[in-house]
Amino acid sequence: xxxxxxxxxxxxxxxxxxxxxxxxxxxxxxxxxxxxxxxxxxxxxxxxxxxxxxxxxxxxxxxxxxxxxxxxxxxxxxxxxxxxxxxxxxxxxxxxxxxxxxxxxxxxxxxxxxxxxxxxxxxxxxxxxxxxxxxxxxxxxxxxxxxxxxxxxxxxxxxxxxxxxxxxxxxxxxxxxxxxxxxxxxxxxxxxxxxxxxxxxxxxxxxxxxxxxxxxxxxxxxxxxxxxxxxxxxxxxxxxxxxxxxxxxxxxxxxxxxxxxxxxxxxxxxxxxxxxxxxxxxxxxxxxxxxxxxxxxxxxxxxxxxxxxxxxxxxxxxxxxxxxxxxxxxxxxxxxxxxxxxxxxxxxxxxxxxxxxxxxxxxxxxxxxxxxxxxxxxxxxxxxxxxxxxxxxxxxxxxxxxxxxxxxxxxx
Numbered sequence: 001x002x003x004x005x006x007x008x009x010x011x012x013x014x015x016x017x018x019x020x021x022x023x024x025x026x027x028x029x030x031x032x033x034x035x036x037x038x039x040x041x042x043x044x045x046x047x048x049x050x051x052x053x054x055x056x057x058x059x060x061x062x063x064x065x066x067x068x069x070x071x072x073x074x075x076x077x078x079x080x081x082x083x084x085x086x087x088x089x090x091x092x093x094x095x096x097x098x099x100x101x102x103x104x105x106x107x108x109x110x111x112x113x114x115x116x117x118x119x120x121x122x123x124x125x126x127x128x129x130x131x132x133x134x135x136x137x138x139x140x141x142x143x144x145x146x147x148x149x150x151x152x153x154x155x156x157x158x159x160x161x162x163x164x165x166x167x168x169x170x171x172x173x174x175x176x177x178x179x180x181x182x183x184x185x186x187x188x189x190x191x192x193x194x195x196x197x198x199x200x201x202x203x204x205x206x207x208x209x210x211x212x213x214x215x216x217x218x219x220x221x222x223x224x225x226x227x228x229x230x231x232x233x234x235x236x237x238x239x240x241x242x243x244x245x246x247x248x249x250x251x252x253x254x255x256x257x258x259x260x261x262x263x264x265x266x267x268x269x270x271x272x273x274x275x276x277x278x279x280x281x282x283x284x285x286x287x288x289x290x291x292x293x294x295x296x297x298x299x300x301x302x303x304x305x306x307x308x309x310x311x312x313x314x315x316x317x318x319x320x321x322x323x324x325x326x327x328x329x330x331x332x333x334x335x336x337x338x339x340x341x342x343x344x345x346x347x348x349x350x351x352x353x354x355x356x357x358x359x360x361x362x363x364x365x366x367x368x369x370x371x372x373x374x375x376x377x378x379x380x381x382x383x384x385x386x387x388x389x390x391x392x393x394x395x396x397x398x399x400x401x402x403x404x405x406x407x408x409x410x411x412x
Contacts, residue, residue: 221295
C-alpha cells in the first residue's frame with residue numbers, strides 16, 4: 001500500500017536577509033524593464049562586461065541576454081531555444097547563450113524568463129569575439145543600432161597606456177552615440193557618483209566571496225553562482241551595495257557561530273573552474289555535496305568585482321577581465337585564489353559553449369596543478385545546452401578527484 005507523501009513546508013525567508021534582498025533586486029530588475037517599455041522608454045540589450053558605468057550614468061534601462069539565457073537554461077527551456085536557433089540555421093557549435101538569445105528574438109515569449117525586445121544593442125568583446133556576430137545579427141534582424149566597444153586581447157602582463165588610450169576613445173564615442181539614440185544627457189558629477197557606488201558594490205561582493213577562505217567555509221560556493229547575477233546587472237546601485245554588505249555581514253556572523261550554508265561535513269575543498277552548467281546546477285552541486293566536497297574557489301564570481309580609482313582605472317579594469325588577459329596572468333590569478341582559499345583540488349568544466357575559455361584551460365589547469373601541487377580533473381559540459389552534459393561522466397570524474405584527494409590526505 002502506497003502512502004501519500006506530503007511536501008515539507010517551505011521555510012520562510014527573512015525579508016531582511018541578504019538572500020531576500022538580492023532576490024528582490026533581480027525581481028525588480030525585470031519588472032522595471034516592462035514598466036519602462038510601457039512608458040515608451042528605449043530598452044538596451046547589454047553584454048555582461050560592457051561598462052555599466054556608462055549606461056548607469058545616463059539613466060538608461062538595459063537588460064542582459066547572458067543573464068536571461070542562464071535563467072532560461074536553469075529553468076529547463078535551454079534545449080527548446082537552442083533547437084529553435086538551430087532550425088533557423090545557426091550551428092550547434094556556437095555558444096548556447098547566443099543560440100538562446102537569437103531564438104528569443106523570434107519566439108518573443110519564453111515564460112522561464114521573459115524580457116522586452118531591444119531598441120539598441122551594447123556590445124563589448126572583452127569576453128569573446130563571438131559576442132560581435134551574436135549582437136550584430138540581432139541588430140540587423142531587428143533593424144536597431146549596435147554600439148561596439150573593442151577591447152583587444154592583451155598578450156602582455158599589464159595594460160599599456162596605448163591600450164587605455166585606444167579604448168578610452170571608444171568609451172567617449174559610445175557615450176555620444178547613446179545620447180543621440182536615447183535623448184539622455186551625460187553628467188560628469190553623476191558619473192563620479194556611479195563609479196563610487198560601483199566600487200562600493202564590488203568591494204562588498206569581493207569581501208563576501210572572500211569568506212570561502214575560512215575552514216570550514218560559512219557558505220556553499222554554489223551560492224555565489226546565484227548571487228552574482230546582481231553583480232552583473234545592478235553593480236551601480238546602492239541597493240546592490242547594501243545587499244552585498246549584508247551578505248558579508250551574515251558570512252562573518254556564520255564564521256563566529258560555526259554555521260554554514262554548505263549542508264554537509266566539509267571534507268574536501270576544491271576550485272571549480274569555468275561557467276556553471278545551469279541546466280544541471282542541482283545535479284553538479286549535489287554530486288559534490290554528497291561527497292563532502294565544497295567549492296571554495298572560483299574566478300567566475302570574482303570576475304564581476306571591478307575596483308578602480310578614476311576613468312583610466314575604469315578602462316584598465318575592463319581590459320583585465322579573465323578572457324582578455326594572457327595565460328600567464330590568468331594562471332597567476334587562479335593560483336592566488338587557490339592558495340588564499342585553501343583549495344586542495346581543481347575541477348575544470350570543459351565548456352562546449354565557451355571555446356575561448358576552455359581552449360587554453362588544458363594547459364592552464366596543468367600549470368595550476370603543478371604550482372599548487374593539487375590534483376586536477378575535468379568534465380565535458382555546457383553552460384546552457386543540456387544536451388552536452390553526461391551525468392555519469394560528471395559523477396565518475398568527481399568521484400575520481402575525491403579519491404585522489406583522500407589518498408593525498410591519508411598520505412600526509
